[in-house]
Amino acid sequence: xxxxxxxxxxxxxxxxxxxxxxxxxxxxxxxxxxxxxxxxxxxxxxxxxxxxxxxxxxxxxxxxxxxxxxxxxxxxxxxxxxxxxxxxxxxxxxxxxxxxxxxxxxxxxxx
Amino acid sequence: xxxxxxxxxxxxxxxxxxxxxxxxxxxxxxxxxxxxxxxxxxxxxxxxxxxxxxxxxxxxxxxxxxxxxxxxxxxxxxxxxxxxxxxxxxxxxxxxxxxxxxxxxxxxxxxxxxxxxxxxxxxxxxxxxxxxxxxxxxxxxxxxxxxxx
Numbered sequence: 044x045x046x047x048x049x050x051x052x053x054x055x056x057x058x059x060x061x062x063x064x065x066x067x068x069x070x071x072x073x074x075x076x077x078x079x080x081x082x083x084x085x086x087x088x089x090x091x092x093x094x095x096x097x098x099x100x101x102x103x104x105x106x107x108x109x110x111x112x113x114x115x116x117x118x119x120x121x122x123x124x125x126x127x128x129x130x131x132x133x134x135x136x137x138x139x140x141x142x143x144x145x146x147x148x149x150x151x152x153x154x
Numbered sequence: 155x156x157x158x159x160x161x162x163x164x165x166x167x168x169x170x171x172x173x174x175x176x177x178x179x180x181x182x183x184x185x186x187x188x189x190x191x192x193x194x195x196x197x198x199x200x201x202x203x204x205x206x207x208x209x210x211x212x213x214x215x216x217x218x219x220x221x222x223x224x225x226x227x228x229x230x231x232x233x234x235x236x237x238x239x240x241x242x243x244x245x246x247x248x249x250x251x252x253x254x255x256x257x258x259x260x261x262x263x264x265x266x267x268x269x270x271x272x273x274x275x276x277x278x279x280x281x282x283x284x285x286x287x288x289x290x291x292x293x294x295x296x297x298x299x300x301x302x303x
Contacts, residue, residue, distance in 0.1 A: 095200065097201060105263055126197045135252075140258070
């Protein structure tokens with residue numbers, strides 16, 4: 044799994060995750076993702092090119108959101124209506140972290 | 155015992171190691187394709203097997219060379235998967251239903267795997283046999299779980 048980081052605007056960063064957000068993928072990006080959540084203000088996590096999501100992936104997202112919340116920042120997810128979005132809903136994650144169907148909506152929510 | 159990572163039709167033998175999960179995912183995908191599963195069923199099968207095996211590897215306490223045997227059988231109404239391991243006894247069917255957290259603050263990190271299996275498999279059974287755990291997961295078209303709909 045890969046992660047690209049892009050600054051969208053003052054204080055808003057986009058993290059694009061690519062590939063399978065399974066146990067192996069989540070273990071690989073956990074540390075850099077936590078660091079990003081720590082360092083940046085608002086974070087838009089782009090899951091539009093993530094093809095699979097397991098509980099470890101959700102764990103990484105929840106920890107990142109907790110880090111953001113602890114410093115008064117926001118973390119939101121951009122995820123189109125796919126099987127990955129369904130996993131987030133079934134896990135209850137989308138009740139805790141806002142999930143938006145478009146990048147514009149996700150960016151607007153943290154700007 | 156078969157050598158590590160060997161496949162025999164619908165049977166895969168893995169070591170108890172995280173590095174085996176990539177091979178597992180590719181194998182499950184191939185078996186799903188051969189079985190002609192729908193996208194929802196294939197995703198559910200992939201997710202449940204990943205959760206079950208990752209749980210054994212990360213929390214089961216078995217040595218690396220202890221084999222995990224995964225089998226997938228095509229049945230009339232779908233597929234049945236069994237996962238056998240030599241880890242500490244663990245009956246996933248007895249894990250209490252997950253409490254729904256109302257805030258990020260309350261949300262526990264982890265503990266989601268069994269919840270997802272319950273939502274993506276039609277049925278889950280457990281037996282302890284000859285010092286090994288055996289988890290059986292059924293994926294039945296006539297008993298579509300919440301995750302497929």
